[in-house]
Amino acid sequence: MATRPPAEGKPWELAAHPQLAKGKVVGVVVLDGWGEAPPDPFNCIHAADTPTLDALKKGAPERWRLIKAHGTAVGLPTDDDMGNSEVGHNALGAGQIYAQGAKLVDLALASGKIYEGEGFKYIQQSFESGTLHLIGLLSDGGVHSRFDQLQLLLKGASEHGAKRIRVHVLTDGRDVLDGSSVRFVEMLEEDLARLRNKGVDARIASGGGRMYVTMDRYENDWQVVKRGWDAHVLGEAPHKFKNALEAVKKLREDPKANDQYLPPFAIVDESGKPVGSIQDGDAVVTFNFRADRMLMLAKALEYENFDKFDRVRFPKIRYAGMLQYDGELKLPSHYLVAPPEIERTSGEYLARNGVRTYACSETVKFGHVTFFWNGNRSGYFDSSLEKYEEIPSDISIPFNVQPKMKALEIAQKARDAILSRKFDQVRVNIANGDMVGHTGDIEATIVGCKAADEAVKIILDAIEQVGGIFILSADHGNAEDMAKRDKSGKPLRDKDGKVQTLTSHTLNPVPIAIGGPGLAPGVRFRTDLPNAGLANVAATVMNLHGFEAPDYYEPTLIEVVYK
Ligand SMILES: O=C(O)[C@@H](CO)OP(=O)(O)O
Ligand SMILES: [Mn+2]
Numbered sequence: 001m002a003t004r005p006p007a008e009g010k011p012w013e014l015a016a017h018p019q020l021a022k023g024k025v026v027g028v029v030v031l032d033g034w035g036e037a038p039p040d041p042f043n044c045i046h047a048a049d050t051p052t053l054d055a056l057k058k059g060a061p062e063r064w065r066l067i068k069a070h071g072t073a074v075g076l077p078t079d080d081d082m083g084n085s086e087v088g089h090n091a092l093g094a095g096q097i098y099a100q101g102a103k104l105v106d107l108a109l110a111s112g113k114i115y116e117g118e119g120f121k122y123i124q125q126s127f128e129s130g131t132l133h134l135i136g137l138l139s140d141g142g143v144h145s146r147f148d149q150l151q152l153l154l155k156g157a158s159e160h161g162a163k164r165i166r167v168h169v170l171t172d173g174r175d176v177l178d179g180s181s182v183r184f185v186e187m188l189e190e191d192l193a194r195l196r197n198k199g200v201d202a203r204i205a206s207g208g209g210r211m212y213v214t215m216d217r218y219e220n221d222w223q224v225v226k227r228g229w230d231a232h233v234l235g236e237a238p239h240k241f242k243n244a245l246e247a248v249k250k251l252r253e254d255p256k257a258n259d260q261y262l263p264p265f266a267i268v269d270e271s272g273k274p275v276g277s278i279q280d281g282d283a284v285v286t287f288n289f290r291a292d293r294m295l296m297l298a299k300a301l302e303y304e305n306f307d308k309f310d311r312v313r314f315p316k317i318r319y320a321g322m323l324q325y326d327g328e329l330k331l332p333s334h335y336l337v338a339p340p341e342i343e344r345t346s347g348e349y350l351a352r353n354g355v356r357t358y359a360c361s362e363t364v365k366f367g368h369v370t371f372f373w374n375g376n377r378s379g380y381f382d383s384s385l386e387k388y389e390e391i392p393s394d395i396s397i398p399f400n401v402q403p404k405m406k407a408l409e410i411a412q413k414a415r416d417a418i419l420s421r422k423f424d425q426v427r428v429n430i431a432n433g434d435m436v437g438h439t440g441d442i443e444a445t446i447v448g449c450k451a452a453d454e455a456v457k458i459i460l461d462a463i464e465q466v467g468g469i470f471i472l473s474a475d476h477g478n479a480e481d482m483a484k485r486d487k488s489g490k491p492l493r494d495k496d497g498k499v500q501t502l503t504s505h506t507l508n509p510v511p512i513a514i515g516g517p518g519l520a521p522g523v524r525f526r527t528d529l530p531n532a533g534l535a536n537v538a539a540t541v542m543n544l545h546g547f548e549a550p551d552y553y554e555p556t557l558i559e560v561v562y563k
Protein backbone atom coordinates (compact mmCIF):
# COMPACT_ATOMS: atom_id res chain seq x y z
CA MET A 1 0.00 0.00 0.00
CA ALA A 2 1.65 3.23 -1.12
CA THR A 3 1.76 6.18 1.21
CA ARG A 4 3.06 8.41 -1.58
CA PRO A 5 3.08 7.79 -5.29
CA PRO A 6 6.56 7.35 -6.73
CA ALA A 7 5.80 10.22 -9.07
CA GLU A 8 8.10 12.98 -7.93
CA GLY A 9 9.56 14.73 -10.94
CA LYS A 10 7.67 12.67 -13.51
CA PRO A 11 6.12 14.57 -16.40
CA TRP A 12 2.45 15.44 -16.36
CA GLU A 13 2.01 14.77 -20.02
CA LEU A 14 0.26 11.47 -20.69
CA ALA A 15 1.32 9.31 -23.62
CA ALA A 16 -1.25 8.66 -26.32
CA HIS A 17 -2.86 5.24 -26.09
CA PRO A 18 -1.57 3.15 -29.01
CA GLN A 19 -4.99 1.80 -29.93
CA LEU A 20 -7.66 4.06 -28.45
CA ALA A 21 -8.59 7.40 -29.95
CA LYS A 22 -8.81 10.70 -28.13
CA GLY A 23 -11.75 13.03 -28.29
CA LYS A 24 -14.66 10.75 -27.34
CA VAL A 25 -17.15 11.96 -24.78
CA VAL A 26 -16.82 9.69 -21.75
CA GLY A 27 -19.74 9.43 -19.31
CA VAL A 28 -18.56 8.31 -15.87
CA VAL A 29 -21.40 7.17 -13.65
CA VAL A 30 -20.96 6.24 -9.99
CA LEU A 31 -23.95 4.59 -8.40
CA ASP A 32 -23.56 5.24 -4.70
CA GLY A 33 -24.12 2.24 -2.45
CA TRP A 34 -24.70 -0.26 -5.26
CA GLY A 35 -23.09 -3.65 -4.68
CA GLU A 36 -23.60 -7.08 -6.14
CA ALA A 37 -25.22 -9.81 -4.05
CA PRO A 38 -27.24 -12.96 -4.72
CA PRO A 39 -30.97 -12.55 -5.34
CA ASP A 40 -32.78 -12.36 -2.03
CA PRO A 41 -35.83 -10.52 -0.64
CA PHE A 42 -33.42 -8.14 1.14
CA ASN A 43 -31.54 -7.34 -2.05
CA CYS A 44 -33.34 -4.15 -3.09
CA ILE A 45 -31.44 -3.87 -6.36
CA HIS A 46 -32.56 -7.34 -7.33
CA ALA A 47 -36.12 -6.62 -6.17
CA ALA A 48 -36.27 -3.33 -8.09
CA ASP A 49 -37.07 -3.01 -11.75
CA THR A 50 -33.66 -2.13 -13.24
CA PRO A 51 -33.78 -2.96 -16.97
CA THR A 52 -30.88 -0.68 -17.91
CA LEU A 53 -28.46 -2.23 -15.45
CA ASP A 54 -29.75 -5.73 -16.18
CA ALA A 55 -28.95 -5.18 -19.85
CA LEU A 56 -25.40 -4.09 -19.00
CA LYS A 57 -24.86 -7.24 -16.96
CA LYS A 58 -25.57 -9.30 -20.04
CA GLY A 59 -22.31 -7.91 -21.46
CA ALA A 60 -20.32 -10.01 -18.98
CA PRO A 61 -17.53 -10.91 -18.91
CA GLU A 62 -16.23 -8.69 -21.71
CA ARG A 63 -17.94 -5.47 -20.72
CA TRP A 64 -19.36 -6.11 -17.27
CA ARG A 65 -17.53 -7.48 -14.26
CA LEU A 66 -17.17 -7.09 -10.53
CA ILE A 67 -14.45 -5.21 -8.68
CA LYS A 68 -13.54 -4.94 -5.01
CA ALA A 69 -14.73 -1.92 -3.08
CA HIS A 70 -13.87 -2.68 0.54
CA GLY A 71 -11.02 -3.45 2.89
CA THR A 72 -7.38 -3.35 1.85
CA ALA A 73 -8.36 -2.93 -1.82
CA VAL A 74 -9.33 0.66 -0.93
CA GLY A 75 -6.68 1.28 1.73
CA LEU A 76 -8.67 0.32 4.83
CA PRO A 77 -6.99 -1.50 7.72
CA THR A 78 -8.48 -4.96 7.13
CA ASP A 79 -10.70 -6.90 4.77
CA ASP A 80 -13.41 -6.86 7.44
CA ASP A 81 -13.82 -3.12 6.83
CA MET A 82 -16.76 -2.25 4.63
CA GLY A 83 -16.24 0.28 1.88
CA ASN A 84 -17.37 3.86 2.08
CA SER A 85 -17.69 6.90 -0.11
CA GLU A 86 -14.52 8.64 0.96
CA VAL A 87 -12.13 5.76 0.36
CA GLY A 88 -14.18 4.59 -2.62
CA HIS A 89 -14.14 7.87 -4.50
CA ASN A 90 -10.53 8.50 -3.48
CA ALA A 91 -9.55 5.20 -5.06
CA LEU A 92 -11.70 5.76 -8.15
CA GLY A 93 -10.19 9.16 -8.79
CA ALA A 94 -6.62 8.57 -7.63
CA GLY A 95 -5.89 5.29 -9.38
CA GLN A 96 -3.68 4.25 -6.49
CA ILE A 97 -4.31 2.60 -3.16
CA TYR A 98 -3.36 4.77 -0.22
CA ALA A 99 -3.29 3.83 3.42
CA GLN A 100 -6.42 5.72 4.44
CA GLY A 101 -7.26 7.75 7.56
CA ALA A 102 -8.46 4.79 9.60
CA LYS A 103 -5.20 2.95 9.02
CA LEU A 104 -2.98 6.00 9.56
CA VAL A 105 -4.65 6.72 12.90
CA ASP A 106 -4.23 3.07 13.93
CA LEU A 107 -0.51 3.27 13.18
CA ALA A 108 -0.04 6.61 14.96
CA LEU A 109 -1.83 5.34 18.06
CA ALA A 110 -0.02 2.01 18.10
CA SER A 111 3.42 3.59 17.78
CA GLY A 112 2.60 6.45 20.14
CA LYS A 113 3.70 8.90 17.43
CA ILE A 114 0.39 10.67 17.71
CA TYR A 115 1.55 12.14 21.04
CA GLU A 116 4.79 13.43 19.56
CA GLY A 117 3.22 15.32 16.69
CA GLU A 118 2.66 19.04 16.37
CA GLY A 119 -1.11 18.69 16.73
CA PHE A 120 -1.02 16.92 20.06
CA LYS A 121 1.68 19.20 21.43
CA TYR A 122 -0.49 22.13 20.48
CA ILE A 123 -3.61 20.97 22.32
CA GLN A 124 -1.49 19.74 25.22
CA GLN A 125 -0.76 23.35 26.12
CA SER A 126 -4.36 23.58 27.34
CA PHE A 127 -4.19 20.55 29.63
CA GLU A 128 -2.80 22.34 32.64
CA SER A 129 -5.67 24.75 33.12
CA GLY A 130 -8.28 23.80 30.52
CA THR A 131 -10.52 20.92 29.56
CA LEU A 132 -9.91 18.54 26.66
CA HIS A 133 -13.09 18.06 24.62
CA LEU A 134 -13.40 15.12 22.24
CA ILE A 135 -16.20 15.39 19.68
CA GLY A 136 -17.06 12.63 17.24
CA LEU A 137 -19.03 9.63 16.09
CA LEU A 138 -19.50 6.94 18.72
CA SER A 139 -19.26 3.83 16.58
CA ASP A 140 -17.06 1.00 15.50
CA GLY A 141 -18.21 1.26 11.90
CA GLY A 142 -14.76 2.35 10.76
CA VAL A 143 -16.25 4.75 8.22
CA HIS A 144 -15.87 8.04 10.10
CA SER A 145 -14.35 6.94 13.39
CA ARG A 146 -13.68 3.90 15.51
CA PHE A 147 -14.49 3.35 19.14
CA ASP A 148 -11.20 1.59 19.90
CA GLN A 149 -9.34 4.65 18.62
CA LEU A 150 -11.36 6.88 20.94
CA GLN A 151 -10.52 4.55 23.82
CA LEU A 152 -6.82 4.72 23.05
CA LEU A 153 -6.93 8.47 22.65
CA LEU A 154 -8.67 8.92 25.99
CA LYS A 155 -6.10 6.77 27.73
CA GLY A 156 -3.17 8.38 25.92
CA ALA A 157 -4.37 11.94 26.46
CA SER A 158 -4.80 11.33 30.19
CA GLU A 159 -1.34 9.76 30.37
CA HIS A 160 -0.01 12.83 28.60
CA GLY A 161 -1.44 15.29 31.03
CA ALA A 162 -5.16 15.82 30.35
CA LYS A 163 -6.82 16.24 33.73
CA ARG A 164 -10.33 17.15 32.73
CA ILE A 165 -11.90 15.49 29.69
CA ARG A 166 -15.35 15.91 28.19
CA VAL A 167 -16.64 13.67 25.42
CA HIS A 168 -19.38 14.86 23.06
CA VAL A 169 -20.95 11.81 21.46
CA LEU A 170 -22.75 11.52 18.15
CA THR A 171 -24.79 8.35 17.99
CA ASP A 172 -24.53 6.30 14.80
CA GLY A 173 -27.04 3.63 13.70
CA ARG A 174 -25.92 4.13 10.10
CA ASP A 175 -22.58 2.31 9.98
CA VAL A 176 -23.64 0.07 12.86
CA LEU A 177 -26.98 -1.38 13.96
CA ASP A 178 -29.66 1.00 15.13
CA GLY A 179 -29.91 0.80 18.92
CA SER A 180 -26.21 0.06 19.37
CA SER A 181 -25.78 3.59 20.77
CA VAL A 182 -26.81 2.28 24.19
CA ARG A 183 -24.02 -0.27 24.28
CA PHE A 184 -21.44 2.22 23.02
CA VAL A 185 -22.41 4.73 25.69
CA GLU A 186 -22.19 2.00 28.34
CA MET A 187 -18.73 1.02 27.17
CA LEU A 188 -17.58 4.63 27.05
CA GLU A 189 -18.92 5.21 30.56
CA GLU A 190 -16.89 2.23 31.78
CA ASP A 191 -13.75 3.74 30.29
CA LEU A 192 -14.47 7.15 31.76
CA ALA A 193 -15.10 5.59 35.18
CA ARG A 194 -11.68 3.93 34.95
CA LEU A 195 -10.15 7.32 34.19
CA ARG A 196 -11.98 8.89 37.14
CA ASN A 197 -10.51 6.18 39.36
CA LYS A 198 -7.13 7.40 38.24
CA GLY A 199 -7.98 10.96 39.22
CA VAL A 200 -8.98 12.28 35.80
CA ASP A 201 -12.24 14.23 35.76
CA ALA A 202 -13.74 12.55 32.68
CA ARG A 203 -17.38 12.66 31.59
CA ILE A 204 -19.73 12.66 28.62
CA ALA A 205 -21.01 16.22 28.19
CA SER A 206 -23.41 16.29 25.25
CA GLY A 207 -24.60 14.41 22.24
CA GLY A 208 -27.18 13.72 19.58
CA GLY A 209 -27.83 11.63 16.47
CA ARG A 210 -25.27 12.08 13.72
CA MET A 211 -27.76 12.96 10.97
CA TYR A 212 -29.55 15.58 13.06
CA VAL A 213 -26.73 16.93 15.15
CA THR A 214 -23.31 18.14 13.97
CA MET A 215 -22.43 15.73 11.15
CA ASP A 216 -23.96 17.42 8.13
CA ARG A 217 -21.81 17.64 5.00
CA TYR A 218 -21.26 19.79 1.94
CA GLU A 219 -23.18 22.63 3.60
CA ASN A 220 -26.46 20.88 3.02
CA ASP A 221 -28.06 22.18 6.22
CA TRP A 222 -26.16 24.38 8.67
CA GLN A 223 -28.93 23.95 11.23
CA VAL A 224 -27.59 20.46 11.86
CA VAL A 225 -24.23 21.92 12.85
CA LYS A 226 -25.87 24.69 14.87
CA ARG A 227 -27.69 22.09 16.99
CA GLY A 228 -24.33 20.50 17.66
CA TRP A 229 -22.66 23.82 18.41
CA ASP A 230 -25.36 24.70 20.90
CA ALA A 231 -25.08 21.35 22.67
CA HIS A 232 -21.30 20.83 22.59
CA VAL A 233 -20.01 24.38 22.85
CA LEU A 234 -22.74 26.29 24.66
CA GLY A 235 -24.07 23.36 26.67
CA GLU A 236 -27.58 24.19 25.54
CA ALA A 237 -30.03 21.60 24.24
CA PRO A 238 -33.76 20.95 24.36
CA HIS A 239 -33.13 17.77 26.32
CA LYS A 240 -31.12 17.74 29.50
CA PHE A 241 -30.08 14.64 31.40
CA LYS A 242 -27.93 13.69 34.36
CA ASN A 243 -26.00 11.16 32.29
CA ALA A 244 -25.68 10.01 28.69
CA LEU A 245 -26.97 6.50 29.21
CA GLU A 246 -30.22 7.87 30.53
CA ALA A 247 -30.24 10.32 27.60
CA VAL A 248 -30.01 7.76 24.81
CA LYS A 249 -32.35 5.32 26.52
CA LYS A 250 -35.01 7.95 27.17
CA LEU A 251 -34.74 9.61 23.78
CA ARG A 252 -35.01 6.24 22.06
CA GLU A 253 -38.33 5.57 23.82
CA ASP A 254 -40.07 7.74 21.24
CA PRO A 255 -41.33 5.13 18.73
CA LYS A 256 -40.05 7.22 15.84
CA ALA A 257 -36.60 7.76 17.35
CA ASN A 258 -33.48 6.12 16.03
CA ASP A 259 -29.78 6.52 16.65
CA GLN A 260 -29.12 8.46 13.44
CA TYR A 261 -31.64 11.16 14.30
CA LEU A 262 -31.62 11.44 18.12
CA PRO A 263 -32.25 15.04 19.18
CA PRO A 264 -29.42 17.02 20.79
CA PHE A 265 -28.92 16.61 24.50
CA ALA A 266 -26.74 18.17 27.17
CA ILE A 267 -25.58 16.56 30.39
CA VAL A 268 -26.20 18.79 33.41
CA ASP A 269 -25.28 18.68 37.09
CA GLU A 270 -27.62 18.77 40.09
CA SER A 271 -28.16 22.48 39.67
CA GLY A 272 -28.98 22.15 35.96
CA LYS A 273 -25.66 23.55 34.80
CA PRO A 274 -24.02 21.89 31.77
CA VAL A 275 -21.10 19.72 32.86
CA GLY A 276 -19.00 20.35 29.79
CA SER A 277 -19.58 23.47 27.73
CA ILE A 278 -16.51 24.67 25.86
CA GLN A 279 -14.67 27.61 27.40
CA ASP A 280 -11.77 29.92 26.63
CA GLY A 281 -8.51 28.06 27.15
CA ASP A 282 -9.95 24.59 26.43
CA ALA A 283 -8.65 22.13 23.87
CA VAL A 284 -10.95 20.49 21.32
CA VAL A 285 -10.32 17.44 19.17
CA THR A 286 -12.76 16.20 16.56
CA PHE A 287 -11.87 12.53 16.59
CA ASN A 288 -13.43 11.43 13.28
CA PHE A 289 -10.77 10.59 10.73
CA ARG A 290 -13.12 11.04 7.81
CA ALA A 291 -13.40 14.51 6.41
CA ASP A 292 -16.76 15.26 4.88
CA ARG A 293 -18.95 15.26 7.96
CA MET A 294 -16.48 17.10 10.18
CA LEU A 295 -15.58 19.97 7.88
CA MET A 296 -18.55 22.16 8.69
CA LEU A 297 -17.97 21.89 12.43
CA ALA A 298 -14.26 22.47 11.82
CA LYS A 299 -15.10 25.75 10.11
CA ALA A 300 -17.28 26.81 13.01
CA LEU A 301 -14.56 25.90 15.52
CA GLU A 302 -11.69 27.50 13.64
CA TYR A 303 -12.86 30.46 11.58
CA GLU A 304 -12.81 33.83 13.28
CA ASN A 305 -15.15 35.17 10.62
CA PHE A 306 -18.12 32.92 10.28
CA ASP A 307 -21.67 33.73 9.23
CA LYS A 308 -23.41 30.39 8.77
CA PHE A 309 -25.24 30.66 12.08
CA ASP A 310 -24.99 32.70 15.23
CA ARG A 311 -22.37 31.03 17.40
CA VAL A 312 -23.36 33.26 20.35
CA ARG A 313 -19.93 32.66 21.84
CA PHE A 314 -16.69 31.91 19.99
CA PRO A 315 -14.42 30.52 22.68
CA LYS A 316 -10.67 30.88 22.30
CA ILE A 317 -9.69 27.26 22.10
CA ARG A 318 -6.87 25.12 20.81
CA TYR A 319 -8.52 22.98 18.17
CA ALA A 320 -7.11 19.99 16.31
CA GLY A 321 -8.73 17.50 13.97
CA MET A 322 -7.85 13.83 14.13
CA LEU A 323 -6.70 14.50 10.56
CA GLN A 324 -6.49 17.58 8.44
CA TYR A 325 -9.81 17.29 6.65
CA ASP A 326 -9.26 19.56 3.66
CA GLY A 327 -5.81 19.78 2.09
CA GLU A 328 -6.70 22.77 -0.05
CA LEU A 329 -8.28 24.84 2.72
CA LYS A 330 -5.68 23.48 5.17
CA LEU A 331 -8.49 22.89 7.62
CA PRO A 332 -8.16 22.36 10.50
CA SER A 333 -4.77 23.98 10.70
CA HIS A 334 -3.78 21.67 13.55
CA TYR A 335 -4.27 17.89 13.41
CA LEU A 336 -3.09 14.82 15.25
CA VAL A 337 -2.32 12.59 12.27
CA ALA A 338 -1.19 13.65 8.81
CA PRO A 339 -3.77 12.61 6.20
CA PRO A 340 -2.86 10.45 3.21
CA GLU A 341 -1.19 12.62 0.64
CA ILE A 342 -3.32 11.78 -2.32
CA GLU A 343 -1.46 13.26 -5.23
CA ARG A 344 -1.42 13.04 -8.98
CA THR A 345 -5.06 12.08 -9.22
CA SER A 346 -6.60 11.27 -12.57
CA GLY A 347 -8.57 14.51 -12.36
CA GLU A 348 -5.39 16.54 -12.20
CA TYR A 349 -3.69 14.53 -14.92
CA LEU A 350 -6.63 14.83 -17.27
CA ALA A 351 -6.97 18.56 -16.64
CA ARG A 352 -3.27 19.04 -17.37
CA ASN A 353 -3.76 17.09 -20.59
CA GLY A 354 -6.57 19.31 -21.76
CA VAL A 355 -9.55 17.08 -20.92
CA ARG A 356 -12.65 19.16 -20.23
CA THR A 357 -14.66 17.80 -17.33
CA TYR A 358 -18.15 18.32 -16.04
CA ALA A 359 -19.02 16.80 -12.64
CA CYS A 360 -22.44 16.82 -11.03
CA SER A 361 -24.38 15.40 -8.13
CA GLU A 362 -26.89 16.55 -5.59
CA THR A 363 -25.66 18.23 -2.43
CA VAL A 364 -25.41 15.14 -0.23
CA LYS A 365 -23.01 13.53 -2.71
CA PHE A 366 -21.61 16.57 -4.47
CA GLY A 367 -18.22 16.43 -2.77
CA HIS A 368 -17.96 12.74 -3.61
CA VAL A 369 -17.46 13.34 -7.35
CA THR A 370 -15.41 16.49 -6.76
CA PHE A 371 -13.66 16.70 -3.38
CA PHE A 372 -13.16 12.96 -2.73
CA TRP A 373 -12.60 12.20 -6.42
CA ASN A 374 -9.80 14.75 -6.46
CA GLY A 375 -8.04 13.39 -3.36
CA ASN A 376 -9.83 15.48 -0.68
CA ARG A 377 -9.12 18.69 -2.44
CA SER A 378 -11.75 21.34 -2.97
CA GLY A 379 -11.84 23.55 -6.03
CA TYR A 380 -10.87 23.12 -9.64
CA PHE A 381 -7.54 22.09 -11.10
CA ASP A 382 -8.20 24.31 -14.09
CA SER A 383 -11.36 26.38 -14.00
CA SER A 384 -11.17 27.00 -17.72
CA LEU A 385 -11.61 23.27 -18.36
CA GLU A 386 -13.82 22.12 -15.52
CA LYS A 387 -17.35 22.77 -14.39
CA TYR A 388 -18.79 21.28 -11.21
CA GLU A 389 -22.51 21.61 -10.72
CA GLU A 390 -24.45 20.91 -7.53
CA ILE A 391 -28.17 20.18 -7.45
CA PRO A 392 -29.62 21.11 -4.05
CA SER A 393 -30.74 18.05 -2.10
CA ASP A 394 -34.06 18.01 -0.31
CA ILE A 395 -33.60 19.35 3.19
CA SER A 396 -35.50 18.02 6.17
CA ILE A 397 -37.28 15.33 4.14
CA PRO A 398 -36.16 11.81 5.02
CA PHE A 399 -34.80 9.99 2.00
CA ASN A 400 -37.29 7.15 2.41
CA VAL A 401 -40.09 9.68 1.98
CA GLN A 402 -38.48 11.08 -1.18
CA PRO A 403 -36.57 8.00 -2.43
CA LYS A 404 -36.20 9.21 -6.00
CA MET A 405 -34.05 12.03 -4.63
CA LYS A 406 -32.56 14.14 -7.44
CA ALA A 407 -31.64 11.23 -9.71
CA LEU A 408 -33.67 12.57 -12.61
CA GLU A 409 -32.33 16.10 -12.26
CA ILE A 410 -28.74 14.85 -12.14
CA ALA A 411 -29.32 12.72 -15.24
CA GLN A 412 -30.83 15.66 -17.10
CA LYS A 413 -27.88 17.86 -16.24
CA ALA A 414 -25.51 15.12 -17.37
CA ARG A 415 -27.48 14.63 -20.57
CA ASP A 416 -27.32 18.35 -21.33
CA ALA A 417 -23.59 18.43 -20.61
CA ILE A 418 -23.01 15.44 -22.90
CA LEU A 419 -25.13 16.82 -25.73
CA SER A 420 -23.48 20.25 -25.44
CA ARG A 421 -20.21 18.65 -26.57
CA LYS A 422 -18.43 21.14 -24.40
CA PHE A 423 -16.99 18.39 -22.21
CA ASP A 424 -14.84 15.32 -22.73
CA GLN A 425 -15.78 13.76 -19.42
CA VAL A 426 -19.19 13.97 -17.75
CA ARG A 427 -19.07 12.49 -14.27
CA VAL A 428 -21.97 11.99 -11.89
CA ASN A 429 -22.83 10.33 -8.63
CA ILE A 430 -26.35 8.96 -8.27
CA ALA A 431 -27.14 8.72 -4.60
CA ASN A 432 -30.30 6.64 -4.20
CA GLY A 433 -28.92 3.16 -3.44
CA ASP A 434 -26.88 4.58 -0.62
CA MET A 435 -28.93 7.36 0.92
CA VAL A 436 -32.20 5.45 0.85
CA GLY A 437 -30.42 2.23 1.77
CA HIS A 438 -29.19 3.88 4.97
CA THR A 439 -32.78 4.47 6.10
CA GLY A 440 -33.32 0.71 6.30
CA ASP A 441 -36.66 1.14 4.51
CA ILE A 442 -36.79 -1.71 2.00
CA GLU A 443 -39.74 -0.54 -0.05
CA ALA A 444 -38.36 2.96 -0.38
CA THR A 445 -34.94 1.61 -1.34
CA ILE A 446 -36.51 -0.42 -4.13
CA VAL A 447 -38.15 2.75 -5.44
CA GLY A 448 -34.81 4.55 -5.16
CA CYS A 449 -32.98 1.84 -7.11
CA LYS A 450 -35.51 2.01 -9.91
CA ALA A 451 -35.07 5.78 -10.08
CA ALA A 452 -31.30 5.34 -10.29
CA ASP A 453 -31.71 2.88 -13.16
CA GLU A 454 -33.93 5.35 -15.02
CA ALA A 455 -31.33 8.07 -14.51
CA VAL A 456 -28.64 5.80 -15.95
CA LYS A 457 -30.81 5.22 -19.01
CA ILE A 458 -31.04 8.96 -19.70
CA ILE A 459 -27.27 9.30 -19.50
CA LEU A 460 -26.57 6.25 -21.67
CA ASP A 461 -29.03 7.49 -24.28
CA ALA A 462 -27.18 10.81 -24.45
CA ILE A 463 -23.86 8.98 -24.81
CA GLU A 464 -25.43 6.99 -27.64
CA GLN A 465 -26.46 10.19 -29.40
CA VAL A 466 -22.97 11.71 -29.39
CA GLY A 467 -21.16 8.49 -30.26
CA GLY A 468 -19.51 8.47 -26.83
CA ILE A 469 -18.37 5.94 -24.28
CA PHE A 470 -19.70 5.19 -20.83
CA ILE A 471 -18.14 3.62 -17.78
CA LEU A 472 -20.42 2.85 -14.89
CA SER A 473 -19.53 1.56 -11.46
CA ALA A 474 -20.23 2.11 -7.77
CA ASP A 475 -18.27 3.14 -4.69
CA HIS A 476 -19.35 0.37 -2.29
CA GLY A 477 -22.35 -1.78 -1.50
CA ASN A 478 -25.45 -0.84 0.45
CA ALA A 479 -28.86 -1.34 -1.21
CA GLU A 480 -28.10 -4.89 -2.35
CA ASP A 481 -28.30 -6.14 1.23
CA MET A 482 -30.62 -4.79 3.87
CA ALA A 483 -30.40 -7.65 6.37
CA LYS A 484 -27.89 -8.29 9.09
CA ARG A 485 -26.73 -11.87 8.57
CA ASP A 486 -25.02 -14.68 10.43
CA LYS A 487 -21.80 -16.24 9.16
CA SER A 488 -23.68 -18.61 6.87
CA GLY A 489 -25.53 -15.67 5.29
CA LYS A 490 -28.90 -16.27 6.96
CA PRO A 491 -30.71 -13.08 8.09
CA LEU A 492 -30.52 -12.55 11.85
CA ARG A 493 -33.73 -11.97 13.78
CA ASP A 494 -34.36 -9.90 16.89
CA LYS A 495 -36.16 -11.19 19.99
CA ASP A 496 -39.55 -10.55 18.34
CA GLY A 497 -38.57 -12.61 15.30
CA LYS A 498 -38.14 -9.60 13.03
CA VAL A 499 -35.23 -9.61 10.60
CA GLN A 500 -32.57 -7.13 11.77
CA THR A 501 -32.28 -4.29 9.31
CA LEU A 502 -28.86 -3.50 7.93
CA THR A 503 -28.58 0.25 7.41
CA SER A 504 -24.86 0.19 6.72
CA HIS A 505 -22.63 -0.36 3.72
CA THR A 506 -21.50 -3.88 2.92
CA LEU A 507 -18.42 -5.89 2.02
CA ASN A 508 -19.77 -6.80 -1.39
CA PRO A 509 -18.02 -6.14 -4.68
CA VAL A 510 -19.51 -3.64 -7.10
CA PRO A 511 -20.27 -3.97 -10.79
CA ILE A 512 -18.41 -2.09 -13.48
CA ALA A 513 -19.65 -1.81 -17.05
CA ILE A 514 -18.30 -0.14 -20.17
CA GLY A 515 -19.95 0.50 -23.51
CA GLY A 516 -21.29 3.06 -25.93
CA PRO A 517 -20.89 3.51 -29.67
CA GLY A 518 -17.53 5.26 -29.25
CA LEU A 519 -15.92 2.26 -27.58
CA ALA A 520 -13.60 0.56 -30.07
CA PRO A 521 -14.97 -2.88 -30.99
CA GLY A 522 -12.01 -4.80 -29.63
CA VAL A 523 -12.16 -3.33 -26.12
CA ARG A 524 -12.95 -5.80 -23.38
CA PHE A 525 -12.14 -6.38 -19.74
CA ARG A 526 -8.89 -8.17 -19.13
CA THR A 527 -9.16 -11.57 -17.52
CA ASP A 528 -5.85 -11.42 -15.69
CA LEU A 529 -6.96 -9.09 -12.88
CA PRO A 530 -9.41 -11.15 -10.83
CA ASN A 531 -8.67 -9.12 -7.69
CA ALA A 532 -9.02 -5.69 -9.27
CA GLY A 533 -10.71 -2.96 -7.27
CA LEU A 534 -11.87 0.62 -7.48
CA ALA A 535 -8.32 1.92 -7.85
CA ASN A 536 -8.09 0.20 -11.26
CA VAL A 537 -10.81 2.45 -12.63
CA ALA A 538 -8.75 5.63 -13.06
CA ALA A 539 -6.31 4.05 -15.52
CA THR A 540 -9.27 2.59 -17.38
CA VAL A 541 -10.91 6.02 -17.66
CA MET A 542 -7.65 7.52 -18.92
CA ASN A 543 -7.52 4.85 -21.63
CA LEU A 544 -11.08 5.66 -22.67
CA HIS A 545 -9.96 9.26 -23.14
CA GLY A 546 -7.18 7.97 -25.43
CA PHE A 547 -4.29 8.18 -22.97
CA GLU A 548 -1.98 5.69 -21.37
CA ALA A 549 -2.11 5.82 -17.59
CA PRO A 550 1.04 6.61 -15.56
CA ASP A 551 3.00 3.44 -14.85
CA TYR A 552 2.55 3.68 -11.09
CA TYR A 553 -1.25 3.65 -11.33
CA GLU A 554 -3.10 0.43 -10.61
CA PRO A 555 -3.41 -1.33 -13.99
CA THR A 556 -6.20 -0.64 -16.42
CA LEU A 557 -9.09 -3.07 -16.51
CA ILE A 558 -9.31 -3.11 -20.29
CA GLU A 559 -7.41 -4.44 -23.26
CA VAL A 560 -7.96 -4.13 -26.99
CA VAL A 561 -8.21 -7.44 -28.77
CA TYR A 562 -8.75 -7.78 -32.46
CA LYS A 563 -10.34 -11.09 -33.23
O1 LIG B 1 -23.40 8.90 5.11
C1 LIG B 1 -22.20 8.71 5.38
O2 LIG B 1 -21.49 9.53 5.95
C2 LIG B 1 -21.57 7.38 5.02
C3 LIG B 1 -21.96 6.36 6.05
O3 LIG B 1 -21.46 6.71 7.29
O4 LIG B 1 -21.98 6.98 3.75
P1 LIG B 1 -21.10 7.29 2.45
O5 LIG B 1 -19.75 6.70 2.71
O6 LIG B 1 -21.82 6.56 1.35
O7 LIG B 1 -21.08 8.73 2.25
MN1 LIG C 1 -21.05 6.09 -0.98
Ligand SMILES: [Mn+2]
Pocket: 033, 085, 434, 435, 438, 478, 505
Ligand atom coordinates in the same frame (compact mmCIF):
# COMPACT_ATOMS: atom_id res chain seq x y z
MN1 LIG D 1 -23.36 5.64 2.58
